[in-house]
Amino acid sequence: MGKLKYKGYSGTVEYSPEDNCLFGKVLGLKGTLISYEGNSIEEIKKDFEQAVDDYLESCRERGIEPAKPYSGRLVLRMPSELHEDIAETAASIGTTINDFVIRSIKNELRLAH
Numbered sequence: 001m002g003k004l005k006y007k008g009y010s011g012t013v014e015y016s017p018e019d020n021c022l023f024g025k026v027l028g029l030k031g032t033l034i035s036y037e038g039n040s041i042e043e044i045k046k047d048f049e050q051a052v053d054d055y056l057e058s059c060r061e062r063g064i065e066p067a068k069p070y071s072g073r074l075v076l077r078m079p080s081e082l083h084e085d086i087a088e089t090a091a092s093i094g095t096t097i098n099d100f101v102i103r104s105i106k107n108e109l110r111l112a113h
Contacts, residue, residue, distance in 0.1 A: 004048045007056070009069050011036070011048050024048065026055075028069035076101075 002013035004024065011034075012024040022044040026034040036051040038044030059066040090100035 004045060006049045006052050009034075009052050011052075013041075013044060026052065026069070029067045032067045 004011045004013060009026050010028065011026045014023055015021075016023055021037055021039050022041070023035065023037040024044065025036075026032075026048075032055075034051050034055050036044060036047035038047050056066055086100060087097055090097045093100070095103075
């Protein structure tokens with residue numbers, strides 16, 4: 001699956017063998033669906049950008065705030081022992097739990113790619 005980016009929004013690129021076309025949707029919008037399609041990379045990119053622009057214009061015309069792709073907040077549930085280990089490790093290296101978790105996630109993402 002590919003990914004497109006435009007004006008802070010990210011979208012998927014998938015292939016439909018039944019329809020012989022590319023399609024996708026904008027990621028991270030709770031309660032809002034923005035979809036697009038095309039027969040080539042150029043077409044799907046253009047339709048993606050137009051879909052985002054249309055969405056933003058529609059929000060402006062209706063006087064509402066556009067949905068943000070991701071808020072930057074992530075609530076995690078974990079065993080209390082793990083929470084304790086994270087807190088102690090973060091304190092021992094002179095950082096916050098938040099910064100420690102962000103660094104850990106970035107490191108895992110780097111290893112995954």
